[in-house]
Structure formats: C-alpha cells, structure tokens
Amino acid sequence: PDIERLGVHDSVESVFPPSELADSLSDLPVEVAVIGDDEIDSCDAVVTLEHRDAFLELAWIHSIQAGVDRFPFDDLEERGVLLTNSTGIHDRWVGETVASYLLAFARRLHEHVANQQERRWEQPAWDDGFTLPGTTACVVGTGTLGSGVAEVLGSLGVRITGVRRSGDPVEGFAEVYASEDLEDAVADADFVIVTLPLTEATRHLFDADVFGAMADDAYLVNVGRGPVVDEDALIDALEADGLAGAALDVFETEPLPAESPLWEMDEVIVTPHCAAFTEDYYRAIGDLVRENVERFAEGEAATNRVV
Numbered sequence: 503p504d505i506e507r508l509g510v511h512d513s514v515e516s517v518f519p520p521s522e523l524a525d526s527l528s529d530l531p532v533e534v535a536v537i538g539d540d541e542i543d544s545c546d547a548v549v550t551l552e553h554r555d556a557f558l559e560l561a562w563i564h565s566i567q568a569g570v571d572r573f574p575f576d577d578l579e580e581r582g583v584l585l586t587n588s589t590g591i592h593d594r595w596v597g598e599t600v601a602s603y604l605l606a607f608a609r610r611l612h613e614h615v616a617n618q619q620e621r622r623w624e625q626p627a628w629d630d631g632f633t634l635p636g637t638t639a640c641v642v643g644t645g646t647l648g649s650g651v652a653e654v655l656g657s658l659g660v661r662i663t664g665v666r667r668s669g670d671p672v673e674g675f676a677e678v679y680a681s682e683d684l685e686d687a688v689a690d691a692d693f694v695i696v697t698l699p700l701t702e703a704t705r706h707l708f709d710a711d712v713f714g715a716m717a718d719d720a721y722l723v724n725v726g727r728g729p730v731v732d733e734d735a736l737i738d739a740l741e742a743d744g745l746a747g748a749a750l751d752v753f754e755t756e757p758l759p760a761e762s763p764l765w766e767m768d769e770v771i772v773t774p775h776c777a778a779f780t781e782d783y784y785r786a787i788g789d790l791v792r793e794n795v796e797r798f799a800e801g802e803a804a805t806n807r808v809v
C-alpha cells in the first residue's frame with residue numbers, strides 16, 4: 503500500500519500512551535498522528551488496539567496485539583485492506599508473567615498477600631509449599647508465547663512438553679503432541695498453560711473432558727484468549743476439587759464480571775489481561791510498524807501479515 507498518513511488510534515491508550523509511539527515514529531517519511539474516531543478518514547493506515555468499521559476504508563491496519571480475533575477477516579479481504587499483527591514480541595514478557603504465577607502457587611505467595619490484606623500472620627501447612635524443578639508444564643500452543651513460556655520455565659528447572667496442530671518437534675520442548683492428543687498431553691502435567699490464539703478450532707477446546715483428563719492437583723494457566731476455555735466447566739472443576747487452582751489473564755467476558763465466582767476462589771489468581779504489559783511495549787510496536795513502512799516503500803511484502 504501507498505501510505506501518506508498513519509494514525510495511532512487512541513484505543514492503544516490502555517496499553518501505552520499513543521503519543522509515545524507517534525513521537526518514536528516521527529522520523530518516518532510518512533505523517534504520523536494520534537487520532538480519535540472522528541479523524542480516521544484523514545489517514546490511509548492505522549495502528550490500533552480496537553477495531554472500528556471506518557478502518558475498512560483504509561489501506562492498512564496494524565494490530566498492537568498478536569490476537570486479531572476481534573477483526574472481521576472476510577470484510578477486510580473483500581475491501582482489500584491489509585491487516586498485520588504483533589506476534590513475535592511477547593515471548594519474554596508473558597514468559598515471566600507465567601513464571602510468576604507458578605512461583606506464587608509453589609511458594610504460596612498469593613496466600614501470603616491475601617493474609618497481609620487482613621493483617622493476618624498465618625504460616626502455611628508444612629506440606630503446602632513445593633519447588634518447581636522436577637515439575638512438568640504442558641504448554642498448549644508452541645508459537646511466540648509458548649516458546650517464551652518454555653524458555654523462562656525451562657530456566658527454573660521445569661520440564662516442558664507442548665501441543666501444536668502437527669505435533670512436530672519444537673526447540674525448548676522435551677516432547678510435542680499433536681492437538682488430537684491433547685488429553686494425553688495434559689494428563690501428566692503439573693501445570694497446563696494455554697498460549698493459543700482464538701480460532702474456530704480452539705473455541706472451548708478446554709472443556710470438562712480436558713479438565714477431567716488433568717490431574718486433581720494440577721493448575722491451569724490461561725494467557726491466550728478467554729473463550730479457548732469453557733469458563734463454566736473450569737469453575738465446576740475448581741469447585742469439585744478436580745483441579746488445584748488456576749491463573750487467568752484472559753476471560754470469556756472482559757472485564758471479568760463482579761459476580762464471577764473466580765474472584766473469590768483462594769487458589770485462583772486473576773490478572774486483568776496484562777500478561778504482556780511492559781514499559782518496552784510501544785518500542786517493540788514501533789519497530790514492527792517501522793519495518794513495514796520501509797518494506798512498503800521498497801515494494802516488498804508486509805511482515806506479520808494476517809489478511
């Protein structure tokens with residue numbers, strides 16, 4: 503596409519200040535400006551968190567997330583709008599967040615923080631705590647997120663298995679299963695970590711059968727997308743002690759509704775879709791946008807193209 507004016511849509515505000523990104527791109531040979539909904543038609547391209555129907559008139563949309571399930575692929579294709587995403591940048595950030603969940607469960611940090619809120623001095627039972635070396639994590643989705651999780655947890659002594667569609671080997675994973683063998687893959691894991699995108703094939707992939715296949719003392723972590731997990735089935739499994747606990751960054755409805763039982767469960771850690779938040783986020787987005795603007799100027803194909 504021929505880009506003259508690139509808008510940084512103000513919906514990115516919930517992840518980083520739009521002006522930081524716009525300023526860092528000010529030396530590009532295209533005009534870059536922070537825009538609201540009323541200025542979309544002044545641009546030919548946009549960097550955004552959310553989707554707007556008015557984007558269908560543009561030449562190029564760049565999503566600041568890796569997950570692009572909120573964009574209407576068919577409409578974009580029909581209108582000839584290029585969509586690129588931000589996969590490839592979240593490995594270490596999400597990996598460290600997942601390590602912090604596992605360390606919290608193993609070393610009981612979430613329990614101590616809850617007690618601290620009540621000014622309560624209460625030591626855990628002698629056999630509540632454990633350490634990570636020798637445990638196994640099954641990482642479902644072996645892409646950027648999954649590989650980052652594998653690298654950080656691997657450095658803590660966790661044995662890593664994985665699940666992807668083909669079952670082909672991936673560096674950093676001791677064993678990789680094909681998606682049709684998901685129930686076998688999760689059966690031996692102490693932690694099952696969801697790093698999948700939301701697609702027709704992954705919606706409610708984690709259901710009562712999968713939770714039934716997991717060990718009763720295993721933990722579920724979801725940093726992929728909420729609807730990949732059947733949340734009612736997860737709540738049932740937690741209430742029936744069919745799982746030890748869960749750490750959840752993404753939910754079927756976000757923000758998580760106040761009435762959700764997940765808020766009050768002792769062995770559930772809730773984080774508000776921020777597993778990848780970091781002060782460096784806008785810089786990594788800037789690098790991706792810059793690379794594509796330069797590629798377009800040279801007549802080359804886009805990197806991270808989705809549609």
Ligand code: NDP
Nearest residue numbers: 568569589643644645646647666667681698699725777778
């Ligand atoms: P990638 O495309 O790098 O990785 C996705 C992986 O999922 C691929 O390796 C693919 O492997 C695998 N996969 C896809 N479909 C299936 C399936 N049906 N069964 C088994 N495996 C499957 O994406 P990222 O790792 O960058 O991001 C993954 C998702 O994580 C994003 O789509 C987004 O929704 C979410 N995300 C969440 C964040 C947060 O803040 N919580 C931050 C960033 C991303 P193969 O092709 O081999 O099957």
